[in-house]
Amino acid sequence: FIPRKTVYRLSLYNRCLEHFGQNGSGTVSSETLAKIAGVKPTQLRKDLGYCGQIGKRGLGYDVALLRQRLAETLGTSRLQPVVLIGTGNLGSALLRYQEGFAKEGFEIAAAFDALPQKRSPDISVPILAMTELAGFIAARGVKMAILCVPGTSAQEACNVLLQNGIQAILNFAPVILQTPAGVAVNNVNLAIELENLSYFIQ
Amino acid sequence: FIPRKTVYRLSLYNRCLEHFGQNGSGTVSSETLAKIAGVKPTQLRKDLGYCGQIGKRGLGYDVALLRQRLAETLGTSRLQPVVLIGTGNLGSALLRYQEGFAKEGFEIAAAFDALPQKRSPDISVPILAMTELAGFIAARGVKMAILCVPGTSAQEACNVLLQNGIQAILNFAPVILQTPAGVAVNNVNLAIELENLSYFIQ
Ligand SMILES: NC(=O)c1ccc[n+]([C@@H]2O[C@H](COP(=O)([O-])OP(=O)(O)OC[C@H]3O[C@@H](n4cnc5c(N)ncnc54)[C@H](O)[C@@H]3O)[C@@H](O)[C@H]2O)c1
Ligand SMILES: NC(=O)c1ccc[n+]([C@@H]2O[C@H](COP(=O)([O-])OP(=O)(O)OC[C@H]3O[C@@H](n4cnc5c(N)ncnc54)[C@H](O)[C@@H]3O)[C@@H](O)[C@H]2O)c1
Structure with a gap:
């Protein structure tokens, strides 16, 4: 199980991705996403590690893939x-x-x-x-x-x-x-x- | 300033003291209060340290004094x-x-x-x-x-x-x-x- 406090933060990151539009395209760096969510980039990278391999060092995270992985991890991909x-x-x-x-x-x-x-x-x-x-x-x-x-x-x-x-x-x-x-x-x-x-x- | 997470726990302890009746008399041990609040006794003792000297080792905390100190620390002694x-x-x-x-x-x-x-x-x-x-x-x-x-x-x-x-x-x-x-x-x-x-x- 993922620690409860980490699950809260994953939900928070999920919300922050909405800044990138509903059709979220392109990539976002861990620094940018961390700033919107109000956490340190090291914390963000550690948390997202629970969602499997998603980001490439130096290239940031693919927004659409990140959203999908978060929905799967959090169990919200179905109503x-x-x-x-x-x-x-x-x-x-x-x-x-x-x-x-x-x-x-x-x-x-x-x-x-x-x-x-x-x-x-x-x-x-x-x-x-x-x-x-x-x-x-x-x-x-x-x-x-x-x-x-x-x-x-x-x-x-x-x-x-x-x-x-x-x-x-x-x-x-x-x-x-x-x-x-x-x-x-x-x-x-x-x-x-x-x-x-x-x-x-x- | 007391860390925000600690302030939440102080509020929680404040609520738990209601178990001891509105006129809360007598004493409560850190083990009993910690169990009601769902935290470890060491965490409770550390948190209550922010409210000044209240408990005596082995004798527990005076319920009425603890309530008063918590209300003063949290700023809820006046409406x-x-x-x-x-x-x-x-x-x-x-x-x-x-x-x-x-x-x-x-x-x-x-x-x-x-x-x-x-x-x-x-x-x-x-x-x-x-x-x-x-x-x-x-x-x-x-x-x-x-x-x-x-x-x-x-x-x-x-x-x-x-x-x-x-x-x-x-x-x-x-x-x-x-x-x-x-x-x-x-x-x-x-x-x-x-x-x-x-x-x-x-
Ligand atoms: N209702 C719920 O159960 C619920 C659940 C979760 C979250 N929320 C959140 O709570 C907030 C309120 O939800 P609601 O269901 O009461 O919405 P609502 O539309 O019923 O009420 C919003 C009120 O805010 C007023 N308002 C809008 N802009 C304003 C402004 N600039 N200054 C002053 N007043 C303004 C509107 O006139 C309206 O009366 C929303 O942000 C919503 O997302 C509500
Ligand atoms: N209303 C608020 O803004 C608010 C704010 C903070 C906390 N709360 C808390 O939320 C809870 C609900 O508050 P409220 O203002 O809606 O209260 P309320 O009295 O308006 O509604 C409570 C409802 O629960 C029903 N009920 C009572 N016992 C039941 C049982 N065993 N099984 C099924 N239904 C039962 C009652 O019939 C009633 O319709 C309370 O615990 C309250 O302390 C409410």
Whole structure:
């Protein structure tokens, strides 16, 4: 496995290649790409080493090949189905962003809630009861979930996801989820982000 | 300055202390706290060293004192005013979370948008035109902002914030903001979070 911090940087490089246009042609030097990404060129070269032989010393990287290798390494060369749990405030905002996620290779295939509300007209993703989750995950082979439930029910909802074979969770609830080894959890805790920033403005 | 990665961990320890109840009494050993936070005890002891002398070898840390020291170090012992730019989909969801942020020591004092819409009834934060931003920041001494505008206008909105003395930005737009040294920017890029997870489920 590639270390998690390196995987983050590979995603970052993937985004930076967008500077070179969607049809990205030509080459880019490790110095230029490293500058856009805000890392040292030695770090960039080391990270890209995980994607197989791509660059030639002195000639830089072929942009189209680099993009393809990054998509293969990151697993985004095919559209990944994702389920979203918790269609309240934050969950609904993420459901409206469906096109944004699709452009990045992710499809929120369905959303689930303990109290499924009537869907608002601008949300095209189906909103289903939790009783339908197991069947949906099995039918679509879903492996990834976004969790937008309150902290008090996050572990319980997480357990339901794990029982149904989910292997990766993007968690917005401000709690640390207990998960077995082999399950990847990324936490987005907006309060910690703000607290981190407040340190720098004292 | 404390390294940014360490500041994140200090915020994490601050959250973990909530396990010991809001009135947190008694002591906690570095082993116990490290286990809850998911770090090694040596890392925890090194990090807490930035908060002054708090623990006694063998006796652990006093929970109430540790909380106080962390709040002082992180700058969250007083309510920080924050402005939010971009009251679309995501911005509105964050505005409805006002109580959640207040509990953590942050107050979204006002929100601004290029096209301020009529506020929905469940949002209590005032939504103003961008022309009122400079006056508001000066009157309230705001130093921190949350940016929820599209990627195409993020740099422009960021420049307006910098001109008005904002020193820390929580950025949701999927672009890397160019800012002078001394300005702290934390990026939340949900597509990169999902891409990072998709690597682990291949
Ligand atoms: N809204 C924000 O801007 C924001 C900001 C930071 C953090 N968060 C965090 O994100 C999470 C969601 O926040 P929100 O504002 O959307 O809350 P919300 O109360 O608006 O929505 C929560 C939804 O989860 C559902 N739910 C509760 N328990 C469930 C369960 N066991 N299974 C399935 N569904 C369940 C509820 O029915 C509700 O629709 C919370 O943990 C919150 O702390 C939200
Ligand atoms: N909605 C989500 O769930 C989500 C998920 C991931 C990332 N994002 C990112 O968050 C940002 C906001 O997304 P959204 O879905 O809320 O978009 P949105 O289009 O719903 O809202 C954007 C708002 O910004 C305002 N705006 C545009 N330019 C401005 C400027 N120069 N100054 C002030 N206001 C300006 C618009 O009037 C609009 O109200 C985007 O960059 C998006 O990529 C959103």
